[in-house]
Every structure is written in C-alpha cells, then in structure tokens.
Amino acid sequence: MAKINPRPSIMEIALYQGGASTVEGVKNVVKLSSNENPFGPSPKAIEAVRKVAHELHRYPTTDHGPLRRAIAETFNLWSDNIICGVGSDEILSFLCYAYAGDGGEVLYTEHGFSMYRISALAAGAVPVSVPEKNRVVDVDAILAAAGDKTRLVFVTNPGNPTGTMIGEGDIRRLAEGLPKHILLVIDGAYADYIEGFDGMAKLTHAYDNMFITRTFSKLYGLGGMRVGWGYGPKYIVDTLNRIRGPFNLSVPALAAAEAAVLDREYAEKCRVENTRLRAWLAGALAEHGVSSDTSMANFILARFGSQAEAEACDDYLKSQGIIVRRVAGYGLPHCLRITVGDEASCRRVAHAVGQFKDGQHGKSV
Numbered sequence: 474m475a476k477i478n479p480r481p482s483i484m485e486i487a488l489y490q491g492g493a494s495t496v497e498g499v500k501n502v503v504k505l506s507s508n509e510n511p512f513g514p515s516p517k518a519i520e521a522v523r524k525v526a527h528e529l530h531r532y533p534t535t536d537h538g539p540l541r542r543a544i545a546e547t548f549n550l551w552s553d554n555i556i557c558g559v560g561s562d563e564i565l566s567f568l569c570y571a572y573a574g575d576g577g578e579v580l581y582t583e584h585g586f587s588m589y590r591i592s593a594l595a596a597g598a599v600p601v602s603v604p605e606k607n608r609v610v611d612v613d614a615i616l617a618a619a620g621d622k623t624r625l626v627f628v629t630n631p632g633n634p635t636g637t638m639i640g641e642g643d644i645r646r647l648a649e650g651l652p653k654h655i656l657l658v659i660d661g662a663y664a665d666y667i668e669g670f671d672g673m674a675k676l677t678h679a680y681d682n683m684f685i686t687r688t689f690s691k692l693y694g695l696g697g698m699r700v701g702w703g704y705g706p707k708y709i710v711d712t713l714n715r716i717r718g719p720f721n722l723s724v725p726a727l728a729a730a731e732a733a734v735l736d737r738e739y740a741e742k743c744r745v746e747n748t749r750l751r752a753w754l755a756g757a758l759a760e761h762g763v764s765s766d767t768s769m770a771n772f773i774l775a776r777f778g779s780q781a782e783a784e785a786c787d788d789y790l791k792s793q794g795i796i797v798r799r800v801a802g803y804g805l806p807h808c809l810r811i812t813v814g815d816e817a818s819c820r821r822v823a824h825a826v827g828q829f830k831d832g833q834h835g836k837s838v
C-alpha cells in the first residue's frame with residue numbers, strides 16, 4: 474500500500490523522551506528526573522484554578538492581558554513586549570516557524586535542550602549543534618559557526634542539563650557579534666532560581682536582535698498546566714502573535730500562572746530552599762566521590778568515571794525507587810542529571826549513591 478509521506482525533515486525527529494515516573498515492581502518512588510518543583514505550585518495558584526472551575530464553558534482571553542500585566546509588574550518589564558505560550562516550548566516553536574521555517578539554520582549548543590532540534594526540524598529548519606567548552610556555552614564557537622544561513626541561535630542560560638551559566642558580558646558579546654540578520658534567543662527556564670536575576674529580559678531593551686523565554690514549569694511548579702512566556706522587541710512579539718493560536722492558553726492555565734507569579738513569598742521560599750538543598754546535595758555527592766559543576770538551577774549534573782558506571786548507578790537508584798535522568802542524548806553519557814527534590818529526597822538519593830559507590834568498591838577489592 475502506498476503511504477502518504479510528510480516533509481522529509483519530520484521523519485528525522487526522534488520522539489521526545491520524558492522523565493520516567495514509575496519503576497515496575499517498586500513502591501514509594503521518588504521522581505527526580507524532570508526538574509519539577511518538589512513542593513508543588515503556590516496554594517494560591519491551586520485556589521485560582523478551583524475558582525475558575527465553573528467558567529470552563531467560557532473561552533479564555535486571547536491577548537492574555539491580566540497575565541502579561543502580572544508578569545510585567547512582578548519583573549518590572551513592559552507588558553506589550555510579552556507573549557505567552559503553551560509552555561515555553563510553544564514559544565521556541567513559534568520562533569522556529571517564524572524565522573527559520575524556510576530551511577534556515579537553527580544553532581544551539583552541544584549540551585543544549587533537546588527541544589531546539591525537534592522544533593527546528595518540525596518547522597522545516599536545519600538544526601546545527603555547536604561545541605561547548607567543558608560543559609559551558611562557548612561564545613566564540615557560536616560566533617564562528619554563525620553564517621549567512623543562520624537565522625536563530627538558542628542559548629540555555631543557566632544550561633540544562635549542565636546547570637552552568639554565562640554572564641551578561643558574554644550575552645552582550647553574542648548580541649553585538651552575531652550578524653544582524655540572526656535572532657539570539659536566551660532560554661531562561663531556570664533563571665528564577667537565581668536571586669534578583671531577570672533572565673536577561675531587560676537586556677532585550679538594548680538590542681533589536683535578542684529575545685528571551687521563561688517558564689512556569691520549574692520554580693512555579695506548574696509543569697502540568699503548560700504556561701511559558703517570551704520577552705523581547707515588540708516587532709518580534711507582533712510577528713510571533715501572527716502564528717499563535719488565538720486561544721492557546723486555557724482558562725485554568727491563565728488563572729494558575731497569574732496567581733503563581735503574584736505570590737512572591739511562595740516563589741522566594743521555593744528558591745531559597747532549592748539553593749540550600751542543592752548545596753547540600755552537591756556536597757554529599759562529592760563526599761561519595763561524585764563530582765559536579767556548580768549548578769545555578771534546580772538540578773545537579775553528577776559526573777561518573779564512565780558511561781558504564783553512570784548507567785550502573787542509574788540502575789541501582791532505580792532498584793531503590795529513585796528515578797534520575799540519563800543524559801547520553803545530550804552528549805553526556807558519563808553523567809546523570811538529578812533534580813533537587815525536598816530534603817527527604819535529597820537525603821535518599823545521596824544515601825543511595827553512597828551505597829552504590831561502596832558496593833562497587835567492595836566488589837573490585
């Protein structure tokens with residue numbers, strides 16, 4: 474039978490691998506594989522969703538005015554320069570369709586987020602990976618790789634799964650050094666974990682070729698609601714709005730995100746707790762001989778001696794009901810990404826890694 478063929482680039486897309494949440498035959502599983510907030514969303518966000526439950530027959534706003542104004546007030550930004558999407562994933566996808574969908578190149582870095590490649594291919598763009606240097610974004614390598622065909626450059630800052638960061642000087646160097654036809658996109662999914670940091674949002678006021686993305690899925694604990702936002706020059710927001718579905722965000726999603734961003738006390742509590750537990754977990758892993766770069770996000774990239782050791786540790790953790798993330802697909806086969814959970818989860822994973830390391834040493838003696 475003759476099959477109907479899609480555009481060739483579609484078949485190059487490997488299906489996205491989400492973090493697992495169950496282990497067969499193991500109870501009391503702790504999921505540390507998807508960088509979710511272990512404390513859940515603000516109680517005010519949950520209450521806001523309850524309140525709109527009787528309005529589900531109504532269409533949502535199409536301009537997201539209340540949410541954009543809440544974001545703008547909170548971070549001291551311009552509401553007209555904000556676009557909201559079904560997760561920041563949708564914003565990344567709009568960018569690929571709008572600026573590179575005619576076969577243009579989309580650059581991202583070696584250990585960058587897997588959605589850049591997927592969104593580029595889906596849009597008909599050509600994904601291009603640029604090397605990093607010791608798990609840190611390399612500005613010079615990006616500048617060297619960017620050319621006539623390049624349309625977009627995606628930089629995750631802080632990085633996922635590396636947790637490392639580049640500073641404002643480096644971002645400026647990119648914005649100023651890239652050829653003028655290229656849009657620089659800074660993905661700030663983890664920006665909220667850094668005190669007083671706006672994910673370089675205000676820096677976009679100074680550049681016509683720079684855009685940022687943020688999300689409610691990480692610090693705000695709303696991954697299940699699917700809300701993200703983009704910020705940058707208004708002419709870019711206006712462009713992206715042409716391909717945005719008019720009702721892309723649901724009534725409950727809008728209500729939850731607005732309440733969550735306005736609850737500063739809760740967000741701050743989660744941020745402080747993440748910082749404390751992240752330092753503790755990194756220290757505990759180091760004591761067991763597992764090193765990591767200083768992470769600025771809500772996870773730690775644990776480095777092992779080899780791919781075999783990382784996989785053996787992952788298997789052991791799974792047998793103990795602890796799910797972490799393998800990151801071979803991100804060019805880091807000897808590493809495991811471990812989300813910073815609540816205190817009990819951090820203690821549990823550190824203890825299990827210690828047991829694994831001891832057992833291994835026991836065997837080799």
Ligand SMILES: *Cc1c(COP(=O)(O)O)cnc(C)c1O
Binds near residue numbers: 560562
């Ligand atoms: C989690 C994450 C996102 C956010 O995705 P959403 O679609 O907003 O849930 C974006 N970029 C990176 C690098 C991430 O890790």
